[in-house]
Structures are given as structure tokens and as C-alpha cells.
Amino acid sequence: MRITAGDAAAGEALAGAIATVHVEPEEARILVSLADQLQALLAEALESPIDDDSAVRRVLPDAYRHEPELADEWRRLSRRSLVDRKIGFARTISTALAAVAADDVARSVPLTMDAALDWVRGIGDLRLVIADRMGIIVDGDEGAFGEPGLRDVYDWLAWMQDGLVQVLEAAESTAADGAGA
Amino acid sequence: MVGIAQLAERLVVVQEVAGSSPVTHPNISISVRYRPACSAGLVSDGGQTGRMADSSASTPQTGGQLLERELHAAEVPWQVVVWNDPVNLMSYVSWVFRRHFGVDALTADELMMQVHTAGRATLAQGNREHMERHAEAMHEYGLWATVEKAPR
Numbered sequence: 001m002r003i004t005a006g007d008a009a010a011g012e013a014l015a016g017a018i019a020t021v022h023v024e025p026e027e028a029r030i031l032v033s034l035a036d037q038l039q040a041l042l043a044e045a046l047e048s049p050i051d052d053d054s055a056v057r058r059v060l061p062d063a064y065r066h067e068p069e070l071a072d073e074w075r076r077l078s079r080r081s082l083v084d085r086k087i088g089f090a091r092t093i094s095t096a097l098a099a100v101a102a103d104d105v106a107r108s109v110p111l112t113m114d115a116a117l118d119w120v121r122g123i124g125d126l127r128l129v130i131a132d133r134m135g136i137i138v139d140g141d142e143g144a145f146g147e148p149g150l151r152d153v154y155d156w157l158a159w160m161q162d163g164l165v166q167v168l169e170a171a172e173s174t175a176a177d178g179a180g181a
Numbered sequence: 182m183v184g185i186a187q188l189a190e191r192l193v194v195v196q197e198v199a200g201s202s203p204v205t206h207p208n209i210s211i212s213v214r215y216r217p218a219c220s221a222g223l224v225s226d227g228g229q230t231g232r233m234a235d236s237s238a239s240t241p242q243t244g245g246q247l248l249e250r251e252l253h254a255a256e257v258p259w260q261v262v263v264w265n266d267p268v269n270l271m272s273y274v275s276w277v278f279r280r281h282f283g284v285d286a287l288t289a290d291e292l293m294m295q296v297h298t299a300g301r302a303t304l305a306q307g308n309r310e311h312m313e314r315h316a317e318a319m320h321e322y323g324l325w326a327t328v329e330k331a332p333r
Contacts, residue, residue, distance in 0.1 A: 030209065037211050055211075058266075058325075063316045065327050074328075078317050085321060124269065124323035129211050131268040139182065139267045139297075153209060158183070158270055165276045172280070 001027050001156075003163035005170050017110035018171035019164070028100035030153065034126050035094040041129065042087050046080060055132035059086065059125050089122035113171055120164040123157050130154045182271045182297045258331040260306040261315040265296050266325050277322045278304065281315075306331050 002022040023031075045056045060079065064071040092115055100107045111119065134143030134150060143151055263274075271293055278289040282304055295302040304326075305315050312328045319326030 033209065034211060041212065058268075059323065061320060061325050061327070063313060063320070063326070063328050065329065070328075074313055074316075078313070082317060082320060120273070121322055124273065126211070127268050128266075128323055133211055136267050139265070141267055147209065150209060162270055162272050165270070165272050169276060 001160070003160065003167060005167045016112045018113050019111045019116055019167040021109045021111060022106060023097065023100050023109060024106045025100055025103055028097040032094045032097050032101045034130075034153075035090040035097075035122060038090045038122070038126055038129060039087050039094075042083050042090070046083050055129040058128040058132050086121070086125055089118040089125065092118035093122045111167075113168070116164055116168055116171075120161055120168065123161045123164070127154060127157050127161070130157070182265060182269050182274055182293070183267070184271050257309070258306055258333065259309045259312040259328055260303045260331040261312040261319070262301050262303055262327050262329060263292075263296050263319060264325040264327065265300045269324060271297065274324065277319070277324060281318055281322070303331075 001024065004020045004022070005018065006020070041053070041056065042059070045051065045053070045060060048056075051057045051060065060082065062071040063074040063078075096109050096111075096115065096119075100109065130150060130153065131143070133145060134154065135141065135145040136143045143154070274296065275286075275289045275293040278284055278292050279286060282289075284292070292302045292304065304319075305312065309328065316326045316328050
């Protein structure tokens with residue numbers, strides 16, 4: 001995988017693209033699978049009256065620590081739309097990669113600013129869930145649980161997230177310069 | 182939080198793994214729960230039951246020195262706090278602070294380091310509804326944020 005700033009995707013130019021993700025089919029399949037699982041997890045959280053899954057509590061934490069009534073009220077008012085938006089982030093990833101995942105050649109996928117914002121947040125949520133599954137609780141934990149390869153995927157997602165942040169920062173500062181001129 | 186510097190070595194491994202090795206199969210499951218739900222790290226401690234601020238009809242103290250009046254909800258200051266977590270990248274958290282709160286890069290880095298080292302940082306103060314909107318935005322970014330009464 002390669003994340004490049006700008007809309008350098010040969011033959012796949014997209015108006016407003018701020019970045020290009022060059023992705024292998026195998027990588028796309030992993031990401032699509034994870035993004036689909038995240039959507040299912042979030043959809044399940046909407047149906048469940050209590051968050052008995054610690055991963056869900058990481059992705060959708062309480063907004064109050066000491067005021068349970070306020071926490072409940074806040075959840076009642078905000079959860080559905082928040083979960084819908086988070087499902088949307090994950091869906092943006094799986095939709096963008098569906099074609100590569102089904103193919104056997106690497107492709108360049110252009111990302112608009114909006115898509116990159118969805119990606120960076122969807123990948124962040126994936127990392128929260130995977131960290132929980134691995135037993136990462138405090139800074140420095142290596143993760144005591146999880147299947148082989150999960151740690152690599154977790155770090156790979158971190159690398160992607162950092163790359164997307166850099167791309168977004170560059171695009172935002174370009175936009176700011178343009179606005180100031 | 183974690184720094185991206187720690188990840189440099191891992192990347193090589195992952196690209197290899199994701200590219201060709203059979204070790205990483207697309208069928209990685211994150212739906213499997215490895216631990217009992219109750220042992221989670223991110224639970225509100227729930228020990229103290231806070232009083233409702235805006236309904237805290239202060240009881241007039243007869244004979245005491247306390248002179249309290251009922252505060253209008255809008256007068257009670259609240260704040261939004263972002264907590265440290267072992268997952269989010271330092272670069273990401275700093276970027277989120279800049280983007281959402283509109284602070285400059287230096288301030289964002291300072292706040293990020295405060296979260297990282299002190300465990301928490303106060304990002305904004307104001308009325309409760311406003312702070313709740315900030316908290317929701319932070320949750321949208323995957324950061325652990327809570328609303329609490331501002332110290333007075």
C-alpha cells in the first residue's frame with residue numbers, strides 16, 4: 001500500500017481528490033472484511049440496550065463519568081446519529097475498495113477530502129476495536145490476546161492513519177492558503 | 182497514545198504480510214471477544230453519582246452561613262475533557278485538536294502531550310449543550326471525551 005498526496009492516480013482522476021491510495025487486492029480484502037465487521041458491530045450496538053461488549057464502549061464511550069442520568073440522556077439523544085455516521089465511515093472504506101478486493105491486480109483509489117475524513121475515522125474505530133480484542137488497555141501494552149497477524153494489521157492501520165493525517169494536513173493548509181490569498 | 186516512530190519497523194513486516202504471506206488471511210475476525218466484558222479498560226468508574234447540576238435546587242440553609250440561589254442551567258459552567266487512551270496516535274490526536282477546536286499547531290501539540298502525560302486535558306468550557314456537542318465530535322473521531330462540571 002502507498003498513500004500519496006494529490007490526485008496522481010493515472011487514468012482515475014477524480015475531481016477534488018486530495019490523495020491516492022495504491023492498494024493490493026489482498027490489502028483491500030483485509031480492509032473490506034474489517035470494515036464490514038465494524039459496520040455489523042456498530043449496527044448490533046444500536047439494537048442492544050446495554051453495551052456489554054468492551055469494544056463498543058471504546059468506540060462509543062459514555063459522555064459523563066459521574067452523572068449516570070446525564071450519560072443515559074446523552075446516549076438516548078445522540079447515539080443513533082453517531083452510530084449512523086460511524087457506520088458511514090466504515091462503509092466509505094468498503095465501498096471504495098470493493099472493486100480492488102474482487103480483482104487480482106493492484107489499483108490506485110483516489111480519495112476526496114470527505115472520503116479521507118471518513119477513512120481516517122473509520123480506521124481509527126477499527127484500531128479501537130482491534131486494540132480491545134488484543135487486550136491493549138494502557139500505553140505500552142503489546143496485546144496479550146488475538147490471533148496471529150492481528151498485531152501486524154493493527155500497526156498497519158496505524159501507519160495508514162498517520163499517512164492519511166499527513167495528507168489531510170497538507171490539503172487543509174493548501175485550502176487555507178488559497179482562502180487567504 | 183502511541184507515537185508513529187514506534188511503528189516504522191512494523192510497517193515492513195505488514196507490507197510483506199499483507200502482500201503475499203499466508204499468515205495474514207482476510208478472514209481476520211474482530212467480532213470474537215477474547216475477554217469478559219466486565220474487565221474492560223474503558224468503563225466509567227461509576228463510583229460517584231454526581232448531582233444533576235441544573236436541577237440542583239439548593240436548599241436554603243436556615244441558620245447557616247450558606248446563601249445559595251438556584252443557578253440557571255446556562256450559568257453552570259461545564260467542560261469537555263479528553264482522556265488518554267493506548268490506541269490513538271499522537272499525530273492523529275494533535276490533528277483532531279487543530280481541526281475541531283481551531284487551535285494552532287503548538288497549542289494542539291501541548292494539549293496532546295498533556296493528555297498523553299497527565300492522562301487528561303480540558304479542551305473547552307461553556308454551557309452543557311455546547312460541551313456535549315464537542316464530546317460527540319470527539320467520539321466521532323474516536324477520542325475518549327467526557328463532559329464534567331468545571332471547577333469553580
